[in-house]
Amino acid sequence: MTDSRKPRRPITLISLTDPGRALVEKLLTFMPEAEHLDRPQPFQDTIRERFRSGHRLILLCAAGIVVRTLGSALSDKYNDPPVLVIDEHGRFVVPLLSGHEGGANEWARQVAERIGAQPVITGAQRYTRPLLVAGMGCNRGCPLDTLLALLDHTLSSHGLQRSDIHALASIELKQDEAGLHELATTLEVPIMFYPPAVLNEYSEMLSRKSEIVFRETGCYGVAEAAALAHADRLVKHDFHPELIIPKQKNADATLAVARIYQNT
Structure with missing residues (x-):
């Protein structure tokens, strides 16, 4: 399987106040790989260095501070990394730079949803539609009726x-399960199967990591990780897919749904 994703730019979160630092702690729960700089010194040089190095930036401060800091470092909207500004109380998320081409508008929507804020999109709007992937796991021989229920x-x-x-996904161990293929046929969508090594790339995004599932399959969760893995490969973006429905289950199957936004 060929992975067509482009490497993600690193993320840097910058806080300048105590309320801003507290909000960063919330942001880090769903972007644990991000770097956090609290009141960095020298401020302008540090922010410009991260920006020129291609870091996606989220700054918890006034927009004017960001404009004055990054003005001299700007190149063009096709190459500059996305920059978001959030007020220190987490009420508004503003995509300040690279809204369309850099993905800042969609990123702002995702961040705003996670922290209960309002995204403020000021540029001309493209229509964006969510692509949903259902990740599935099941016991051996699970029938179509059980999966559909x-x-x-x-x-x-x-x-x-x-x-x-938009699509179904599961682990490679289940690629011979007739019920899963029948489900894809019924829904008229494709189904993809991923090896445990790929699914483990999303272990930190799972609602719960299961040691039992790891012993049985080699990954910490099938449904959630499969949904995230396939959503991640549907479109080329700098940001992660979202798990919008965590693992649900019945006696013989598990299900989770992930979302990514597609520009159209």
Whole structure:
């Protein structure tokens, strides 16, 4: 399997106040790989260095501070990394630079949703649509009816329907499961299977890591990790897919749904 994803730019979070630092702690729960700089000195040189090195930036401060700091470091909207500004109380998320081409607009929407803020998109709007991937796990020989029952119940309880699902995904161990292939045929969507090594790339994004599942499959979770892995490969973006429905289960199957945004 060829991985067509481009390398993600690193993320740097910058706080200048105590409330801002507290909000960064919340941000780090869903972007644990990010670097956090609290009141860095010398401020302008440090921020410009990260920006010129290609870091995606989230600054918890006034927008004017960011404009004055990065003005001399700007190149163009096709190469500059995305920059978000969030007020220290976490009410608004503003994509300040590289909104369309750099993905800052979609990134702002994702961050705002996670912290309960309002995204403030000031540029001309493209239509963006979410692509949803259902990750599935199941016991050996699980029939189609059982898979459909779990899927329909989960989707309806979250205000979704079958037609909202763009693709299915699971672990390679299940690639010979007739029920999963029948489910893909019923939904008229593709299904992809990933090895444990790929699924483990998303272990820190899981709602829960299971040692039992790891012993049985070689990864810490099938449904959630498979949904994230395939969503990550649907479009080329600098930011992560989101797990919008954590693992649901019945007696014989598990299901999770991940989302990524597609520009159209």
